[in-house]
Amino acid sequence: MNEVQEQTKTLFQVSDNGYYGQFGGAFIPEMLHPNIEELRENYLAITRSEEFQQEFQQLLKDFVGRPTPLYFAERLSQEYGANIYLKREDLCHTGAHKVNNTIGQILLAKRLNKKYIIAETGAGQHGVATATVCALMGMECKVFMGALDTERQKPNVERMRILGAEVVPAHSGSKTLKDATNEAMRHWINNPIDSHYIIGSVVGPHPYPDMVTRFQSVISEETKWQLKEKTGSEDPDYVVACVGGGSNAAGAYYHYLDRPNVELIAVEAGGLGVASGRSAATTALGKAGILHGSRSLVMQTEDGQVVEPHSISAGLDYPGIGPLHAHLFDSGRAKFYSVTDDEAMQAGIQLSRLEGIIPAIETAHAISVLAQMDLKSSDVVIINLSGRGDKDLETYIKWGKY
Structure with a gap:
């Protein structure tokens, strides 16, 4: 039976009345x-x-082509001095x-x-x-x-x-x-x-x-046995994913939520900078509020009007995050970073040149955070490569710095 069917309630699973x-x-x-x-x-x-x-x-x-590979990114690993694996969700049918x-x-x-x-x-x-x-x-x-x-x-x-x-x-x-x-x-x-x-x-x-989250949890379910095959352990030191609403991150984190030895890293879209007024970094700029039917962290004015977000990535251009991620931030279970448009685009080009994989700009945000992390040579890092960059070629071309 699929592990998504587990029924025991834990600190990071939804309560019976729908709260994290x-x-x-x-x-x-x-x-x-x-x-x-x-x-x-x-x-x-x-x-x-x-x-x-x-x-x-x-x-x-x-139909989808699962399981998706867990790929050891050798040249990217050399660049950052750690053992970096990419969960290749970009290879799913439809590209994400x-x-x-x-x-x-x-x-x-x-x-x-x-x-x-x-x-x-x-x-x-x-x-x-x-x-x-x-x-x-x-x-x-x-x-x-x-x-x-x-x-x-x-x-x-x-x-x-x-x-x-x-x-x-x-x-x-x-x-x-x-x-x-x-x-x-x-x-x-x-x-x-x-x-x-x-x-x-x-x-x-x-x-x-x-x-x-349950439908996306297949990502971390596969990651556990794939990593064990490659390293002898199900648990990496870090699981990294970009977060807008956050479904790819929720799926990548799910089977690690109650394993405190695995650090969860969430990467938000900093846009032109968190203090620029043109950002989508919800945990840095938001406060508790109601958006699209749930209570979460929302970018809003003093009187509760939603602030328009900005990101070069259409998939991260959202003024809130899912309630699970808000709880992960509030509880300290996950560590949240933000990266700017330019940092994300540079990381997308870097992955393309080092590994022959053009990532979606959403995913490029997750790659970019490696430069902010204090990694050791023994660290095992899983990055959820949530989508491929075909859809973003026009944005890459307009950005033009490659």
Whole structure:
């Protein structure tokens, strides 16, 4: 049986009422109450069933291409004086970790007799993954995407359309991920019957953060046995991942949450600098508040208005983090860093030149933090390489410093 089915409650698992410490919950309009309650009452029983797990695991293997490799990055390791392994989620079908979650949620939606799928996307990878599984299952799909992101992620927009999805640009606010999420939730409120909203990150009202984390936990589940094969131990010294909403990080951390000997490193988008007014470093700039249906850390003004974030990475351009990550920060279990746009882009070029892997700009943020860490030659570092850089070539070209 998959380890995602473990039932013992620990300090870092969601409580029965949907909280991680002081963060989480379900703050939703009355119109969505039946949908959220239906999910909350059924998601664990359905996803733990033998029939569900058999179909889920088969699709992960034969459709997604799991397990993804755990790759020893020899030249990158020499550069930073440690033993660095890359968990190659970029090699998943569709090019990122997002498909782990969309397969899980589409199977759940089918079992709840939903006919119509709604999604939001920033960098476009979740949108592509949602459009992909909707094509696979023959379901209608509407994807909301910030108008700015439709421009900087054009290849993913066209991929979604080719797969049969309707892509709806969001023209409000900063025209990025926050605004796409607002529009997607508004559409769901107006169309609650027979529809399922596939949230792409560990955000939103309970049970979404826990549900998405469980589907993504396959990342750390594989990492444990792969690392043991390579080093004789399941436990690295560090697990590093970028965090916007934070689904790739949640999946990479999951099976290490209760192992204090493994240090969890979260890397946020510093944008033009944390003090510049053009940043998405939520733990440095945010405070407790409600965003998109849960209580978490949110970048906001004194009177509670959400501050527009900035990142060169469309997938990290979000003014909050998931409630699990807020709890990991608040409790000190994870250490949070931020890196600037330029630092991330330089790290993306560095990985490309050293290892022949062009990373997504989101992932490049995680690579960049190596320069800030005090690493020893004996340290074993896992970096979750969450996506490939094909979608970001235009941004790399515009940046131009290579």
